[in-house]
Amino acid sequence: MAARRVLLCVALQLVFCFSSVHVSGEKAKRTKEKIYIDMLSQNSCFRLLNATHQVGCSSAQEGNTGVVHYMQTEEDWTFVLTTGPTPPYVPVLETVNFTLENVRNLTQSGRVNGIVVISVNLTSDLFQEKGGFSVDSSCPNDAYGYYKNTEEEGCKRLQWNPAGNGFMFENLGVPIFSLTEQSDVNTVLNKCWERFNKPIGGVARTYPLCAIQLVSAMTAAKDTQTCVRRSNLITNLNPFVFCDPLGDKNVVTTLKALPNNETRPEKSVIVVATRMDSMSLFHNEYPSSDSTVTGIVTLLATAKALWSVRDALGPDDKDVMFTFFQGEAFDYIGSSRMLYEMQAGRFPVNFNAKSRMRYVQKINLTHIAQFVELSQVGMRQDEDSLWLHVDPSVWNDTKNLTDKLTEFGAASSTRFQESDVSLPLPPASLQRFLMAMGNETLPSFVVTDHKHSFTNRYYNSRLDLPAQIQADYDSDLNETEWYNANTTQSRRITALATALARYLFWAATSREPNPEQRDKLTAEIEEVNHMLYCFLHSPHCELFNATIGPDNADVLKKNKKPYPFYVSVSHHTNEVTSLVSQVLTYYTGQQVVNATKNTCKITDTDWRYRYLWMQGSMTSPGGRRKPVCYRSTVLLTTAKSPAFEIDDYDWESGQYSTWTESRWDSFKLRVFLIPSKQFETRVLATGVVILIVSLVFVYFLSARADFLFDRRSVYREFLVEVDT
Numbered sequence: 001m002a003a004r005r006v007l008l009c010v011a012l013q014l015v016f017c018f019s020s021v022h023v024s025g026e027k028a029k030r031t032k033e034k035i036y037i038d039m040l041s042q043n044s045c046f047r048l049l050n051a052t053h054q055v056g057c058s059s060a061q062e063g064n065t066g067v068v069h070y071m072q073t074e075e076d077w078t079f080v081l082t083t084g085p086t087p088p089y090v091p092v093l094e095t096v097n098f099t100l101e102n103v104r105n106l107t108q109s110g111r112v113n114g115i116v117v118i119s120v121n122l123t124s125d126l127f128q129e130k131g132g133f134s135v136d137s138s139c140p141n142d143a144y145g146y147y148k149n150t151e152e153e154g155c156k157r158l159q160w161n162p163a164g165n166g167f168m169f170e171n172l173g174v175p176i177f178s179l180t181e182q183s184d185v186n187t188v189l190n191k192c193w194e195r196f197n198k199p200i201g202g203v204a205r206t207y208p209l210c211a212i213q214l215v216s217a218m219t220a221a222k223d224t225q226t227c228v229r230r231s232n233l234i235t236n237l238n239p240f241v242f243c244d245p246l247g248d249k250n251v252v253t254t255l256k257a258l259p260n261n262e263t264r265p266e267k268s269v270i271v272v273a274t275r276m277d278s279m280s281l282f283h284n285e286y287p288s289s290d291s292t293v294t295g296i297v298t299l300l301a302t303a304k305a306l307w308s309v310r311d312a313l314g315p316d317d318k319d320v321m322f323t324f325f326q327g328e329a330f331d332y333i334g335s336s337r338m339l340y341e342m343q344a345g346r347f348p349v350n351f352n353a354k355s356r357m358r359y360v361q362k363i364n365l366t367h368i369a370q371f372v373e374l375s376q377v378g379m380r381q382d383e384d385s386l387w388l389h390v391d392p393s394v395w396n397d398t399k400n401l402t403d404k405l406t407e408f409g410a411a412s413s414t415r416f417q418e419s420d421v422s423l424p425l426p427p428a429s430l431q432r433f434l435m436a437m438g439n440e441t442l443p444s445f446v447v448t449d450h451k452h453s454f455t456n457r458y459y460n461s462r463l464d465l466p467a468q469i470q471a472d473y474d475s476d477l478n479e480t481e482w483y484n485a486n487t488t489q490s491r492r493i494t495a496l497a498t499a500l501a502r503y504l505f506w507a508a509t510s511r512e513p514n515p516e517q518r519d520k521l522t523a524e525i526e527e528v529n530h531m532l533y534c535f536l537h538s539p540h541c542e543l544f545n546a547t548i549g550p551d552n553a554d555v556l557k558k559n560k561k562p563y564p565f566y567v568s569v570s571h572h573t574n575e576v577t578s579l580v581s582q583v584l585t586y587y588t589g590q591q592v593v594n595a596t597k598n599t600c601k602i603t604d605t606d607w608r609y610r611y612l613w614m615q616g617s618m619t620s621p622g623g624r625r626k627p628v629c630y631r632s633t634v635l636l637t638t639a640k641s642p643a644f645e646i647d648d649y650d651w652e653s654g655q656y657s658t659w660t661e662s663r664w665d666s667f668k669l670r671v672f673l674i675p676s677k678q679f680e681t682r683v684l685a686t687g688v689v690i691l692i693v694s695l696v697f698v699y700f701l702s703a704r705a706d707f708l709f710d711r712r713s714v715y716r717e718f719l720v721e722v723d724t
Contacts (some may be wrong), residue, residue: 008174018069018080034323036143036213037191039184039669043119045176046660047218048226049243051651054220055168056281058662059114059175062213066090066113068671070193071097081109085204088113090241092188093462096126099133100167104274109174112215116669119178124458124468131164132457135281136329138505139427140164140460144331146391146431148425153424160426160450163457168279175214177669178282178462184669188212192671193549214669219243220662225651227660228644232367243660247570250334251276251324251581252348253303253588253633254506254628255310256277257608258319258361262353267369270320270507272500273335273429274299274374276576277326278460278565283667286565289469289536290449293565294378294493296324297531301497304587306504308520309513318369318508324580326639327431327567329460331657334639335429339365339436340656341637349607354359358606360633365436370401370507371432371444377496378469378489379455383417386496389446391434392424397443409499412522414492417498419451424448433721447496466536473537481542483533486700490528497523531583539563539579546617550627552617552627569661581634584610589632600629610634 007200066088068082080089089112092104098117108114121361127133139155147154179185192210199205220227220243227243268342274295278288303322327333341347342364377386385539386409389404406416425431428446449455458464466472470488477485502520505513513521527543536543540556549558563575592600600613609631616628641654643649651658676684 005107012216018124020493023489035213036670036672037187037525039177039187039671040177040181041177041179041184042667043178043180043284044214044667044669045172045178045281045548046215046216046664047220047223048660049220049224049660050462051224051654051658052723053171054222054662055170056218056662057172057174057176057216058218059214059216061217063213063217063668064088064113064175065211065213065674067209067674068092068116068191068197070198070213070378077105079106079199079204081111085112085369086207087111090114090116090214092116092193093116095122096411099163100170103167105175112174114212115176116212116214117176117178118186119180119282119462120182120185121412121507122463122465124463124465125620126458127163127463133463134161134164134457134459135167136161136164136279137166138162138164138171141330141427141431144336144432144657145427153320157424158452160277160453161459162453164459168281168460172670175216176281177216177574177667178285180285188671189708196673198711199454200450200548207679208673210671211668211674212671215709216664216667218662218664220660221543222657224660224661227662235306241663244548244569244571245640245644246327246330246567246657246659246661247327247333247638247644247692248277248572248574249577249581249636250326250338250565250639251577251584252421252635252637253322253680254308254360254363255313255586256318257633258359261609262361264361264363264418266366268310268318268371269367270318270504271323271368271371271433272299272302272372272374272504273318273323273325275325275334275429276565276574276580277329277567279329280460280462280566282462283566284561284564285547287462287465287536287562288460288565289464289471290376290378290456291301291459291464291565293487293532293535294469295375296609297376297528297535298374298493298497298500299324300580300587301493301528302500302504303506303584304520304527305497305501305523307588309505309517310359312505312517313508317510320364320508324577326574326577327641327657328429330567330659331661332432333641333657336656337639337642339432340642340645345435347676348637351607358608360608360635365433365440368433368442368713370398370505371489372431372444373428373446373526374500374648375428375446375448375457376454376456376459377447377449378492380449380492381455382417382451383415383491385417385446385451387419387451388416389419389423389425389448390421390444392421394434394441394443395421397441398445401443401507402445405499405503406480408502408506410497412498412502416447418452426454441698455559458685462693467530470545471532471536479538481585483536484523484529485527485533486529487532490532493532494523494525494528527587534579536575538577543583544579544624545615547579547586547612547614547648549613549617550625567639570644573636577636581636582612582614583634585634586612586614587629587632589630591633592629593689595629597629599625608633637682 045057047056047481138159196210231241278286278291280286325334335367349359390398409416419703473482530543534544600611612630615625643655
């Protein structure tokens with residue numbers, strides 16, 4: 001009978017357990033999901049290092065936690081900084097209050113464990129009264145530019161970026177996250193702050209309070225030199241790398257595919273360049289409308305127009321090299337590496353002189369005839385003018401060039417004016433080339449939208465938005481209409497690209513284009529419209545889809561937001577770099593007839609060309625694509641600072657960029673409720689008491705088991721039941 005009772009009890013327990021699972025069904029939740037609400041936003045400030053400092057943000061390994069407090073009034077600031085009874089806090093700031101001064105006050109108070117910034121519905125007007133917002137310095141890249149060792153030039157004469165305060169280069173000490181999803185903002189403000197933390201009648205709320213955890217732990221610390229040394233230590237079979245050099249690839253193409261068995265004359269190459277990167281405090285927030293995109297789109301449109309008359313160039317005409325630099329925002333990484341390779345005789349491709357393969361003939365400094373750079377060209381003032389900046393040392397050699405560009409500009413509705421001849425160059429890659437030229441002169445100029453200090457008050461910041469360069473769209477239009485819409489900015493860029501293409505033809509051939517050539521040397525506003533939309537609004541657009549490989553088509557579908565213009569680390573190819581190279585190939589390459597995916601590749605002997613297998617244009621709306629093969633002279637060259645290639649490099653020499661990014665696992669942001677310390681103590685004490693009672697009870701049962709349970713009689717009854 002005892003055995004029956006035992007079996008009955010076991011059966012009832014099993015039935016109860018299965019019934020509970022069945023009743024709860026899909027409504028069952030993990031305990032973690034009942035405690036935490038995870039945020040969708042993953043945009044965190046992160047840590048960078050250079051030769052002497054660490055900058056940016058990091059959390060503790062397990063994350064930083066603090067009570068949420070929404071900063072709206074002066075009383076809120078007083079509450080968090082001095083009077084609040086439940087520190088540490090994590091203040092939630094509106095974008096307009098996210099300034100270097102406010103962040104310093106918060107982090108230095110000792111009562112703040114992190115910061116959250118609301119970044120939905122951003123507009124550039126937020127900081128208009130404050131004169132703008134730029135996380136870069138007031139003199140970008142000044143320590144690595146042409147004027148770094150002079151006493152009267154550079155930023156000693158003019159601060160180019162007056163809105164810049166060096167926010168990017170502060171060691172902020174606490175994790176900082178940006179909320180970019182409206183659902184996250186609603187969770188933090190409505191479900192967390194309003195419900196549990198907002199003071200009532202000026203009186204602080206009691207427990208439970210809503211807290212937030214910020215996880216953005218960085219592995220590197222101190223400076224690049226220390227990080228590299230620690231990463232190179234071999235302490236086990238799986239060495240750990242703490243940081244990676246910033247870097248990527250430069251995109252380069254030449255109008256001529258001059259083979260290595262032919263001589264490249266001196267002063268026979270015209271370099272026209274722009275940059276592809278920007279900077280921002282937060283991961284994935286790099287709109288870069290004027291800082292970067294206007295230059296990229298103008299140069300791509302210029303290349304497309306110039307390649308249409310490529311056959312008109314003779315063997316004695318100059319070559320034109322289009323260059324898109326990466327890493328320029330971080331002390332001219334891309335241009336420094338190109339010069340390093342040129343001086344070593346390895347640019348654009350390092351090859352053996354005795355090789356039977358055909359390569360593009362090398363280019364070095366002696367081959368460069370002139371240098372034209374596009375900087376910020378989207379925010380024009382002073383009667384819609386663009387400004388031509390020339391270093392005083394090369395003014396006489398450049399005057400005829402700028403006069404000619406001004407002439408071509410007038411014919412295409414683009415007004416160029418010369419800047420003050422006594423002023424130094426603005427921040428530009430050209431400065432590194434002038435440094436490398438030494439006593440040799442290099443006719444050169446930089447095209448910008450500013451005469452003196454930047455007209456772009458949001459240079460290198462997440463507020464450098466399309467609206468401020470008049471590249472936004474009417475909300476009444478659909479996405480297809482956006483993609484094809486003419487904007488004020490697209491018309492300006494089209495006119496500029498037209499003037500530049502005609503100028504480059506003249507500079508290369510020393511002759512004016514004839515009427516037929518002038519028509520071909522006219523940029524297409526439709527293509528400019530498409531590029532602005534794709535780079536600034538959505539990469540899932542027809543232009544990018546047509547140029548990307550079929551194997552990568554699904555990648556674009558998943559990205560509704562523009563790709564970031566951050567250079568990233570050197571072992572990862574930036575998405576912007578890939579897209580620029582693909583569009584440039586599409587615009588300047590030749591379609592290979594009857595090619596297949598397997599035959600679309602470099603031949604055994606001719607390595608001057610690069611082959612890309614593309615999806616191709618849509619044959620009809622909603623129809624299939626017909627993949628095509630394009631052949632071009634577009635190359636990807638290394639854009640990693642030479643400092644990481646030179647043995648025993650002097651990290652404090654200031655010769656090359658030394659920026660690295662700390663490694664990190666993941667970013668995580670979540671809210672939850674925290675009880676009072678007294679409640680936690682009571683729970684702990686109750687648990688300890690239950691544990692002790694349980695141990696005593698188990699010990700008593702174990703010690704009296706033979707008396708309480710007649711095991712032999714139970715076993716006999718069980719055998720009898722089995723036999724029957």
